[in-house]
Amino acid sequence: MDARVPAVAEQLLLIERELRAQGWWSDQPPSEESLASQQPFCVDSMAFEQWLQWIFLPRMKRLLEAGAELPAVSGIQPMAEQVYAQRLEQAAVLIRLLGGFDQLITGAT
Numbered sequence: 001m002d003a004r005v006p007a008v009a010e011q012l013l014l015i016e017r018e019l020r021a022q023g024w025w026s027d028q029p030p031s032e033e034s035l036a037s038q039q040p041f042c043v044d045s046m047a048f049e050q051w052l053q054w055i056f057l058p059r060m061k062r063l064l065e066a067g068a069e070l071p072a073v074s075g076i077q078p079m080a081e082q083v084y085a086q087r088l089e090q091a092a093v094l095i096r097l098l099g100g101f102d103q104l105i106t107g108a109t
Contacts, residue, residue: 002070004104009064011101012057018094024049041079048083074105 019025029035034045035054042051056076063070077099084091 001067004070004107005064008060008070008101008104011097011104012060012064015052015094015097015101016057018097019049019053022049022090022094025053026050030054048080071105074102077102 016025030046030050034042034050037043037045039045041048042055046054062068077095080091080095080098081088084095088095
């Protein structure tokens with residue numbers, strides 16, 4: 001088992017918790033069409049926080065549960081910084097948590 005798995009799982013929980021704390025968590029899933037987007041981060045069909053909730057978190061949780069290989073790279077923090085450029089103070093914790101995820105994935109310290 002990849003030694004990073006427990007830390008990655010914890011980071012995913014922290015990201016979910018922050019999305020909920022900000023009120024950016026939704027009980028209503030996006031449409032099937034939105035979920036089927038082929039664009040990076042589904043930028044053409046949903047908000048970034050929707051992508052985190054409905055695409056990123058479930059995909060990462062499935063990888064962890066299946067014992068599958070973790071991605072070799074991640075660059076979610078820069079996207080979050082761009083998306084939340086006008087709300088950096090409000091999104092600071094989420095951006096930091098996404099940066100922590102990126103570091104865990106790339107093995108950077």
